[in-house]
Structure formats: C-alpha cells, structure tokens
Amino acid sequence: MAGICIVATALDGAVSRSSLELVGGGRALGASLGAGVAALLLGSGPGMPEATEALHQHGVSAVYRVTDPTLTAGQTDAWLIAVEQIVRAVGPEIVLISADTVGRELAPRLAHRLGAALVTECVEMATEGQEIIVKRQVYGGRALATLAVARRPLVLSVKPRALDAPEPAPTPGKVEDVAVTIDVTALPARVREIHREKSEVGLEDAPVVVAGGRGLGGPEGFKVIEELAAALGGAVGSSRPPADAGWVPISWQIGQTGKTVRPALYIAVGISGATQHTAGVSGSRTIVAINRDPEAPIFSLAHLGIVGDYREIVPLLTAKVKELKGG
Amino acid sequence: MAVVLTNEHRMIQTVVREFAARELLPIAADLDQHSRFPGEALAKAATLGLMGLMVPEAYGGAGMDTIANVIVQEELARACAGFQTIVTVNNSLVCEPILRYGTEDQKRRYLPDLAQGRRLGCYCLTEPTSGSDAMALRTTATQRGSEWIVSGTKIFVTNGVEADLCVVYARSEDAPGARGISAFLVEKAFPGVRVGKVEKKLGIKCSSTAELVFDGCRVPGGNLLGRRGEGGKIALAALDGGRIGIAAQALGIARACLEEVTAYVQQRQQFGRPIAEFQAVRWALADMATRLEAARLLTHRAAALRAAEQPCTKEAAMAKLAASETAMWAAHKAVQLFGGYGYIQDYPVERYFRDAKITEIYEGTSEIQRLVISRHLVDHH
Amino acid sequence: MDIIVCVKQVVDPELPLRDFAIDPVTRRQVREGRPLVISTYDENALEVALQIKDRSGAKVTVLTIGPQARVGDAIRLALAMGADDAVVIDESKSPDLLGADKARILAAAVRRIGRYDLVLCGCESADWVERAVAPLLAEMLGASCVTFVSRAETAGGTLVVRRTADDGFHELDVRLPAVLSVTSDDANRPRLPKVKDIVGAKRKPVQTWARADLAVESGSHEASGVEVREVVVPQRTAKCELLPGDPAEQVAALGQRLRDLKLL
Numbered sequence: 001m002a003g004i005c006i007v008a009t010a011l012d013g014a015v016s017r018s019s020l021e022l023v024g025g026g027r028a029l030g031a032s033l034g035a036g037v038a039a040l041l042l043g044s045g046p047g048m049p050e051a052t053e054a055l056h057q058h059g060v061s062a063v064y065r066v067t068d069p070t071l072t073a074g075q076t077d078a079w080l081i082a083v084e085q086i087v088r089a090v091g092p093e094i095v096l097i098s099a100d101t102v103g104r105e106l107a108p109r110l111a112h113r114l115g116a117a118l119v120t121e122c123v124e125m126a127t128e129g130q131e132i133i134v135k136r137q138v139y140g141g142r143a144l145a146t147l148a149v150a151r152r153p154l155v156l157s158v159k160p161r162a163l164d165a166p167e168p169a170p171t172p173g174k175v176e177d178v179a180v181t182i183d184v185t186a187l188p189a190r191v192r193e194i195h196r197e198k199s200e201v202g203l204e205d206a207p208v209v210v211a212g213g214r215g216l217g218g219p220e221g222f223k224v225i226e227e228l229a230a231a232l233g234g235a236v237g238s239s240r241p242p243a244d245a246g247w248v249p250i251s252w253q254i255g256q257t258g259k260t261v262r263p264a265l266y267i268a269v270g271i272s273g274a275t276q277h278t279a280g281v282s283g284s285r286t287i288v289a290i291n292r293d294p295e296a297p298i299f300s301l302a303h304l305g306i307v308g309d310y311r312e313i314v315p316l317l318t319a320k321v322k323e324l325k326g327g
Numbered sequence: 328m329a330v331v332l333t334n335e336h337r338m339i340q341t342v343v344r345e346f347a348a349r350e351l352l353p354i355a356a357d358l359d360q361h362s363r364f365p366g367e368a369l370a371k372a373a374t375l376g377l378m379g380l381m382v383p384e385a386y387g388g389a390g391m392d393t394i395a396n397v398i399v400q401e402e403l404a405r406a407c408a409g410f411q412t413i414v415t416v417n418n419s420l421v422c423e424p425i426l427r428y429g430t431e432d433q434k435r436r437y438l439p440d441l442a443q444g445r446r447l448g449c450y451c452l453t454e455p456t457s458g459s460d461a462m463a464l465r466t467t468a469t470q471r472g473s474e475w476i477v478s479g480t481k482i483f484v485t486n487g488v489e490a491d492l493c494v495v496y497a498r499s500e501d502a503p504g505a506r507g508i509s510a511f512l513v514e515k516a517f518p519g520v521r522v523g524k525v526e527k528k529l530g531i532k533c534s535s536t537a538e539l540v541f542d543g544c545r546v547p548g549g550n551l552l553g554r555r556g557e558g559g560k561i562a563l564a565a566l567d568g569g570r571i572g573i574a575a576q577a578l579g580i581a582r583a584c585l586e587e588v589t590a591y592v593q594q595r596q597q598f599g600r601p602i603a604e605f606q607a608v609r610w611a612l613a614d615m616a617t618r619l620e621a622a623r624l625l626t627h628r629a630a631a632l633r634a635a636e637q638p639c640t641k642e643a644a645m646a647k648l649a650a651s652e653t654a655m656w657a658a659h660k661a662v663q664l665f666g667g668y669g670y671i672q673d674y675p676v677e678r679y680f681r682d683a684k685i686t687e688i689y690e691g692t693s694e695i696q697r698l699v700i701s702r703h704l705v706d707h708h
Numbered sequence: 709m710d711i712i713v714c715v716k717q718v719v720d721p722e723l724p725l726r727d728f729a730i731d732p733v734t735r736r737q738v739r740e741g742r743p744l745v746i747s748t749y750d751e752n753a754l755e756v757a758l759q760i761k762d763r764s765g766a767k768v769t770v771l772t773i774g775p776q777a778r779v780g781d782a783i784r785l786a787l788a789m790g791a792d793d794a795v796v797i798d799e800s801k802s803p804d805l806l807g808a809d810k811a812r813i814l815a816a817a818v819r820r821i822g823r824y825d826l827v828l829c830g831c832e833s834a835d836w837v838e839r840a841v842a843p844l845l846a847e848m849l850g851a852s853c854v855t856f857v858s859r860a861e862t863a864g865g866t867l868v869v870r871r872t873a874d875d876g877f878h879e880l881d882v883r884l885p886a887v888l889s890v891t892s893d894d895a896n897r898p899r900l901p902k903v904k905d906i907v908g909a910k911r912k913p914v915q916t917w918a919r920a921d922l923a924v925e926s927g928s929h930e931a932s933g934v935e936v937r938e939v940v941v942p943q944r945t946a947k948c949e950l951l952p953g954d955p956a957e958q959v960a961a962l963g964q965r966l967r968d969l970k971l972l
Contacts, residue, residue, distance in 0.1 A: 074878035108843035117933035151933025188852035376903035389903040
C-alpha cells in the first residue's frame, strides 16, 4: 500500500497530542499526493481502544495496532522493533514521526534500517509535484531552511506543536492488531526507571507564558516572574541557562532542547534570544520582550519591547495587570 | 617592540573570561558589600593555574610570560578588582621575587604551594613612617646565631589576614636607605608574627589590608631572600612587575566602565530618545575607549619588555600611571553618565569608582611614577 | 575504556544578530571573519567523557571533520580540557555536509580508529540542529544508542545513563559499545582547561586523515535524496514596537497595548 503512515502513541492511556498533529500533517500531504493516511498505534495497553477511535475520528483510515508491555515511555529499542516490522509489512511511501523524546531517537534509526531518506525536526510540509518540500529551523532558530526530497521511502520527524491538530473528520476505518515479539532482556538499551516532574499549569497548554533567562541573575529573580505569571493566569518558563544552572527545573525550559510553546501571549524577561530559545516560541501570537540590552536579538522577534531593568519593570507590570484586570 | 598576541594568549583570554563570568561576576557585588574574602573562587583560580602564572611548570606553575599575565589580570579585574588584587600580589610581589632571587631550596619549598593555591603570599614593605619613602623603613633584622630576629610593624599589607607567607623587608645592615635592607621569607607560623589592625577601605573590599606586627620574630637563616643588603633592589625590582599587574588591573576596571556605560546609554531614554544619541555622551564614550586602548598598548609594551628580560622600569611606570589615571577618570565619567543611578549600589559603577582609586596610590603613587619616569628622562642611569 | 568524542567547530551561535548572514550560493551561514567555537553540546559530551576518565580511567580521543586549517583551536581546547589525542578528517566541504553524510564519514573514521567502547556526540549541532548524527552513527556501527543523555556512569561492563525527557528523565542500562548524544546538565558543565594545559596540548598527538583515505559508505547528500533548496532569514514585516519613556510610562503603554489586543 503506497501512502502515508504516521506513528502514533498511546502512553498515559490516551492518544498523544503530537500524534493528532501528525494526522493533520499527514492528511494535508495525502490530499496533495492522492494518498491515504494510515497509523501505527503503539502502546502497552491502557487506552488503546480510545486512541484508535480518536484516530478514526480525525481522518485515519487504517490503524495498525501493536499492544505490548515493552512499549512504554522511553523504551526506544522496543518501539524501533515494532515500527520497523510494521512499516516493512505495510510499505508506506512516507512515515511521519513526532520528534518527541523517543521519536527523535527513533526516526533516524528507522530511516537507516529502511534505507529511507530522512529529514528531521520539520515545521512545515508541502508537496511540489512528487517532491516533498519541508521546512525546518536552523542556526538556533535564526533561519528557515527549505528542503526538497524526491526519494522514497521518506521518514520525516515533525517538531511537536509545529502543526495544528486537525479538524475532526470521522472516517470509517479498519483496525488490525499486529503481534510483535520483543524480548526486553535483549534490548541494547533498557529503561530502569522513569522520573516524571510534577507541573501544575501545563507549560505547553498555557494561554500565557512568562519566561525568564540569564538576565535574571539567579533563582531569586524568578520570584517576580512567577508573580507576573500568576497575575496573568499563565505558566512560568525559562530559557536554557537558568535550567542548566539549576535555578529552575528542567521541565520549565523552552527552546529547541526544551518545550515548544504557542501561547497567545509570551513575555520574555532577561532572555537574550540569541540562541535556540526563540525556536521554541516563535509561534506565539504576541511576544513581549523585557531586556536591559537594546541590542538583544529577542527584540527582532518580539512584537512589543521594553528596554529596561526587569527588577523595576516586572513588578510595575504585575501591578498594572492586576489594576486592569480588576477594573 | 611590537606586541603580538599568540593563539595561546587568545585561548587563555577566552578561558579566563569564562572563569570570570562563571565565578566572579555573579558574586562581585556581594563580596564588596560584605567585605567577604573569596576563598572558594580563589581555590578554583588556583586549579586553573592563575595563582602562579609566571612560575615555571617545574615548580608547579603555569609557565606563562608577562604578556599572558596582563591578559589574565585584565580579565579578572574586569569582573572583580578586589579578587584580582589578591591574585596579582601573589603572582608579582611574592612568586616573582622568589623566582628571581631565591635559592633552589627556597623555590622548591615555597613556589609549588604558592602556585597551586595551598599558600597565599603577601608583601610587607610599607610602614607607618615610610610609604613613598619606602627605603626609609625601620623594621630591623638582627642576626642571632643561625637565625634572624625581625622586629617592626608593617601596614597596608594586601592579603595580610589570609596569607601564610610574607616577603618582609627589614634593615639588617648598619647603613641608611636601600643598601641597608634585606628581604626575608617569613611564614606566619614562625614565632613572633601576628596580624594587627585590619583596615576598612573605600574599595577592593574583598581583599584584606592589614597591619602585620613582627615582635622578635625568629626567621631561619635559610629564609634570607637574596644577599644581605640586596633587599632594596629586590623590593624595587618586584615593583616593576607589580606595577604592570596593577596597570592591568586598571585596564580591567576601565573596560568594565566602558562596557557598562555603552550598554546603559543605549537603553536610558530622556527627552524622547536614548541618551546615546547626545553628542556629549558619544564623545565621552570615544574618549574612554581611546584612553583605554592607549593604556593597554603601554601595558602590553611594558609586559613584552619584561618578558624579553629587558629593562622596563620606565615603561612599567608609564603603564601604571596611564592606566590608573584612565581608570579613575573613566569611573568618574561612568558614574556621571549613569546619573542618579550611578550613585546607587544596585548598579556596579559606584564600585568601579571606589575600586579605581587605589590604582593611583598603591605600588607607588602616581607622584612616584612621575618621579621614576622623569629620572629616566633627565638623569642618566 | 576507549571513548571517542565527536566535536564540530561552528560559527559562535552567540554572534550578534547583525553579524549573522546566509550565503545564497552555499545556502549556509557565512563563516568568513566570524569567531569559531566548539558546538555547544559537544563540550558537554567531552565533559561526560572526561568525567568517566577521571572516575574509572579511559582514553579519550577527539574526532572532528573539517578543513585542517580551521579546526586547530577547537582541537587544542579539547586536548587542553583533558582529551588524550585527536583525529582530524580533512574535508573542505565539511561545513556544507548534512548529518547523514557526516555520520558516514564518522563511522568510517571510528572503524579506522579501531578500538572504542563509547562514542559521544552533542545532542544537536548549534548550526544545523538535525539531531540525527548520533542515532545514524549508532546504526552504522551496530552499537546501542541513547540520545539526550545528561549523565553516564560505568557499572561493571555496562553503562547506566540518564536521558533527558520532555517531562523529567529516564534511567537506562546500556550495553557497550554504545553511541550517546549528550545534552547540557548541571552535572556536565564543561570544565575550564588549566592554563598550563593550553600550552601542553600542543604536545598531544593529532592525526590528520584525508577523507579520500577513509572507506566511507557510498552516498553524498544528493544521492541521499535530500536537496537544500534555500535558507532564509525570515524578514519580520512587523518591527518590534519599543515602548518609550520611564518604567512607569513603558508599563502603562504595555498595559494599554495588551488591552487593545484583548489579552487582558
């Protein structure tokens, strides 16, 4: 069957948001190429029927389902075995994988095993005749590269949050349960333990994000950030340096090696915007930057800017927000 | 003599700049406000080899030349002048004299510890009645059997509180002036040494400045540095290197002023525009940058001469004079350009102003530097 | 233990924006006159290798691809930090090669080096950010693979690694030989080289091999089927509106604008 196959996951008992984003992207490509979209659905058990249903609801015709106790968080070697087996059997032209923790490890390895062309971390996909045209961020988010691929098969990993979740398009489809044999003791890399950080307002879902950077000078600097976020009803994030320095938990980190966010309002405080941070926020609707340095690259990304000392500006802003919201 | 920075010099500059950014910039204001000795950062600096930069590797040092030293000192002083004071005294006023005048035994006993941060050194020359007139010192050193008995009071000793090893200048001969002075290596552990008054200063507060009292201090004969009566010469030779280190300190402070002001004037808006657009402000920046560059060239030249073992007394004095007056002027200008904010401790320029002043005073006041320079012009040596 | 650390020299990613430019012919960043540094995460990879060396002994070899003339400083710094020797693959086209081609060259180089238990790379290069080299290299060498590793410790004949995840971290047991990509972490902050080691690094062995001398698996980036059409710096049509005045005025203006945008 020629066509497009997405790799969907159901960890935590539900189909993942990135899987649905892939469905959207896959459907768009499929429409141009005249190809259908199938899904590999992988998981260890809980939520598989609901996930299957969600995929059908969003326009996936065929779902190839693998339920195996080894298909748990972080167990890439097991995922690879399952995905390779099914992709070889199904034979799609294009495989879409979300570039999340496992996906980014899995996509290049799958491509190599299949002898497929590979483009990672795509943010946009389109077609031009039979060529697939993809865009990806380079140079820490400062530039956008356009690549063209004629060869098949093609494996594309897609940056989470780069694509929109699709509109529902209920499709009658088939489900095929596939058995795979995975000996967990034979896996070259095997998960011992998973540690999950608790977070209150999901950073990736928050409508407002206030983030702090190196310019805050230390963990105490984040206190005023948290106050502003609370006043705005939003979440707190950070660029890489505070996370690296241990001022904030790693899960607060936004950027290429952190989370991608697309809130309605993003406020960057003491963030230079010089490195990979901007790649994680450029989709935000309104970006406000507060920085002492007028030359900071963040000002070329932001819509509104205040050049000033955050220690003065942010408390005043928190007060103003409370005043405007209260009144 | 052209000064060419090698790839190595540039790599060292990058590494020390990174060290200063990680370890000094975040704590400099706090060190100054609490007059806190930066023990942890010093230990890290020692690991990198910054405490014995010009000590040969054979004695546990980094084996660098004077040019590398001024590069390092400028980077450290840019971040924290007080920290850099501690380091430069150890390097130029303690390690250097031992290296140049010490016996093999003295070098092996003290240089590795000093270079690797296990011992900290200090330099004891100034007394209550002899500052600029250094050679009029009154501390005595009397031979008794195989020992020397040293008695007197030294003041304004940098690292006086924390140092273990003191280079002490005392009158050992029955002759006035330089010819009567000998240099001694005195460990704080020797009987008869104690730390007296610890001074509260205008600036470079994280470095201690103390009175050291020698009361019948017993110094083993093997700790005479150089020959009897050579102490005056050793003290003055040490000051040549010391002055180059202080010039580098002043460069660092001046550069800190220039960098902070440049950022601030582009951000601060008055009368509807950044004050960087006003000509008076732009001219001040141009003057700061030019004077800094000129002072740096003088400093590097003095360092190059010293590295080539050529006479550099006049050049070292010129470098110290030019750099220290530039730092003081730049700091004064910086506070003015920051306006009211320049007077407030939330911003670093008031600290630069206070730190800069000492560079015009210690290791030979600007007046003494002028004396030294003019001697080379008018009198013929 | 034999560890190979792959490092790449890139234009300083912290370059001011005004110095950042794309060459429309090569479709890559203009490198002339720009300062070069070791790619950010490669330094973390080197630090992880050096920590293993400190704890349990290892030989650390730095491997890089690049025009010989340019990679000198990066290699020197890596050797000054504590690597034992270096191998440079002399390849003038290196800044333009994509990850798959790099991985093929690295695989051939690793095979020629011969002995290895562990190959470490940065999790992504600061310039092209594909995140593909380590996984591809692992496949080519038939080695275990874990990406975005923040810590790695030897435990008998295996390795225990920590992988950074979106929402925390995973701990894994990894069979050797392995290829790991490394991300930054408090525990792997790159050490600063000692001053005397910067000088001493001159004395450590550096071998240079021509690309043509390596048995590289076939496939240039054209043959791999991926063509770079263009690289553009997105022109912002809307310029950033800098709010004027003193802090109180700036904040008042911001409040008003946010209200206008219905964000408050």
